[in-house]
Amino acid sequence: MCRSIYASLMVVLTMCLMNVLSFVSADFESLSTSTNSLPCTHFEEAESSHIDINILALSFHNVMARNNKDVNLYYNNQKDGVYLEPGQSFVKLDNVNGRKSAVMYWNGNCISFFAYDPSAEGGHQKIFWNIKEDGLYHSWDNNSWQKKKSWTFNHC
Numbered sequence: 759m760c761r762s763i764y765a766s767l768m769v770v771l772t773m774c775l776m777n778v779l780s781f782v783s784a785d786f787e788s789l790s791t792s793t794n795s796l797p798c799t800h801f802e803e804a805e806s807s808h809i810d811i812n813i814l815a816l817s818f819h820n821v822m823a824r825n826n827k828d829v830n831l832y833y834n835n836q837k838d839g840v841y842l843e844p845g846q847s848f849v850k851l852d853n854v855n856g857r858k859s860a861v862m863y864w865n866g867n868c869i870s871f872f873a874y875d876p877s878a879e880g881g882h883q884k885i886f887w888n889i890k891e892d893g894l895y896h897s898w899d900n901n902s903w904q905k906k907k908s909w910t911f912n913h914c
């Protein structure tokens with residue numbers, strides 16, 4: 759008598775456990791398919807499979823306060839510089855082959871840097887530079903910024 763109660767209890771427990779397991783696996787499946795359909799994933803797939811043109815877009819944005827002097831930017835040893843007033847930006851298109859150097863002058867200070875260095879940019883073809891009173895900031899999405907250099911006085 760006692761044994762048969764245990765036996766039926768085991769059956770009930772086993773079925774219950776199987777239900778839980780199938781529920782968990784179904785849930786996991788729906789979770790992984792919904793992750794696959796996130797727009798972000800599609801965007802990345804589309805980007806990596808469709809961009810095979812080696813164009814580089816470099817954005818230089820002077821984000822200093824209005825009362826500051828212009829920044830003078832010389833791109834990759836070009837003779838003619840570009841003047842950037844506070845608030846102004848400049849976009850340079852180039853190829854992705856090799857490093858691109860740049861020098862900026864502002865108010866007696868300067869910064870020399872690689873506006874593009876393939877070994878540092880991890881395949882990104884859009885590079886954003888923000889120029890501020892305290893130095894130069896780098897971004898891949900024009901949104902999250904990392905400071906790369908400070909202005910140096912008379913030392914370029």
Ligand SMILES: *[C@@H]1O[C@H](CO)[C@@H](O)[C@H](O)[C@H]1NC(C)=O
Pocket residue numbers: 817849900
């Ligand atoms: C980057 O963001 C700034 C501020 O949101 C905007 O004014 C600027 O046009 C953007 N630059 C590019 C190249 O999209």
